[in-house]
Amino acid sequence: MISVESLSKRYGEIKAVNDLTFEIKKGEVVGFLGPNGAGKTTTMQIITGFIKPSEGRALIDGVDVTVSPITVKERIGYLPENTPLYDDLSVFDFLSFVASVRKLNGKRDQAIKETSERCGITEVLDRPIGTLSKGYRQRVGLAQAILHDPPILILDEPTSGLDPIQIGEIRELIRELGREKTVLLSTHILPEVEQTCNRVIVINRGSIVADSQIENLKAELSGGSIRVQYKGSTPPDKFRSFGRIEDVVEDEGVWSFRITPKEPTMDIREEIFIFCKERDIVLLEMYREKRSLEEIFKELTLEGDSR
Ligand code: ATP
Numbered sequence: 001m002i003s004v005e006s007l008s009k010r011y012g013e014i015k016a017v018n019d020l021t022f023e024i025k026k027g028e029v030v031g032f033l034g035p036n037g038a039g040k041t042t043t044m045q046i047i048t049g050f051i052k053p054s055e056g057r058a059l060i061d062g063v064d065v066t067v068s069p070i071t072v073k074e075r076i077g078y079l080p081e082n083t084p085l086y087d088d089l090s091v092f093d094f095l096s097f098v099a100s101v102r103k104l105n106g107k108r109d110q111a112i113k114e115t116s117e118r119c120g121i122t123e124v125l126d127r128p129i130g131t132l133s134k135g136y137r138q139r140v141g142l143a144q145a146i147l148h149d150p151p152i153l154i155l156d157e158p159t160s161g162l163d164p165i166q167i168g169e170i171r172e173l174i175r176e177l178g179r180e181k182t183v184l185l186s187t188h189i190l191p192e193v194e195q196t197c198n199r200v201i202v203i204n205r206g207s208i209v210a211d212s213q214i215e216n217l218k219a220e221l222s223g224g225s226i227r228v229q230y231k232g233s234t235p236p237d238k239f240r241s242f243g244r245i246e247d248v249v250e251d252e253g254v255w256s257f258r259i260t261p262k263e264p265t266m267d268i269r270e271e272i273f274i275f276c277k278e279r280d281i282v283l284l285e286m287y288r289e290k291r292s293l294e295e296i297f298k299e300l301t302l303e304g305d306s307r
Pocket of ligand 1 (some may be wrong): 016033034036039040041043148188
C-alpha cells in the first residue's frame with residue numbers, strides 16, 4: 001500500500017532522510033519511532049506529496065506521489081505536526097471548508113455528521129476552533145484527515161502536547177481507525193507504539209535502525225542473553241562455547257555472569273542446563289535477560305538527539 005524506495009532528502013548539508021526503504025501493507029498500523037530530528041516528519045511529508053525527495057521515491061498503491069499528487073492525496077488522510085486549524089472558524093465551518101476542498105459536494109453534511117460522531121466532536125460543532133482544548137483541537141485535526149474516508153492515514157505525532165486523559169482518548173480513536181485503515185503514525189513515545197501499533201519502524205539520523213513486529217522486537221533486539229549463577233571453584237571460561245561471556249562476578253564461591261549466544265534469537269537455556277548437569281556444576285540460577293522497549297530504543301538511538 002505504501003512503498004518507500006531508497007528515499008533521501010537533503011537540506012543543504014543536512015541529510016534529513018538517508019536511503020530509507022520500507023513497505024507498509026494494507027491494514028497494518030505502523031509506528032514510526034525516533035528521537036527529535038530523526039527524519040520522521042520529512043519522510044511523512046514526502047509520502048503525502050508535500051515535499052519532494054532528493055533521491056528515491058514513495059508510492060501509494062503503486063502510484064509515485066510526485067507523478068500523481070492529487071490521486072495520492074485522495075487516498076491519504078494526513079494529520080500534520082501542530083495541526084494547522086483556522087481558529088476563527090467554527091468546527092462545522094472548518095469541516096465544510098475541508099469538504100469543499102475534498103470535493104465532497106452532495107455528501108458533505110453526511111460526511112461531517114459521521115466523522116464528528118466518530119471523533120466525538122458533535123457537541124462542539126458550533127464552537128470557534130480557537131476556544132477548544134488541545135484534546136478537542138486534535139480531534140478536529142483527525143476529523144479533517146478522515147472526512148473523505150481515505151484508506152490510508154498518516155499521523156505526525158498525534159498525541160503531542162496532550163494531557164494523559166486526552167492522550168488515552170486519541171489513542172483509542174486511532175486504535176479504532178486502525179481496524180479498517182492502514183496507519184503510519186510518528187512518535188517519540190514508546191508506549192504509544194506498544195499500545196497502538198502492530199509494527200514499529202525505528203529511525204535514527206535519517207536511517208532505519210529497526211523494523212519489526214512489536215511482539216518480536218524485544219526478542220530480536222534483546223540479544224537473547226542469559227544470566228547464569230553457579231557454585232564452583234573455577235571461573236566460567238568453560239561456558240565459552242555457548243557465546244560471549246560478560247559481567248563475571250565472584251562472591252564466596254558463587255559465580256554470576258551473562259552469556260550472549262552467537263545467534264541472538266536462540267534460546268540456549270536447555271543446553272546450558274544439560275551442560276551443567278553432565279559436569280556436576282551446581283546451577284543456582286538461570287534466566288533470559290529481559291529488556292524494556294525503552295532500553296532497546298535508547299540503545300538504538302544512542303547518538304540520536306544531537307541536531
Ligand atoms: P521531530 O520529532 O523533532 O519532529 P523528526 O524526526 O520529525 O523530528 P524532521 O523534522 O524530519 O525530524 O527533521 C530531520 C532533520 O532535517 C532535522 O535535522 C531538521 O532540523 C532538518 N530539517 C527539517 N526540515 C528542514 C528544512 N525545511 N530546512 C532545513 N532543515 C530541515
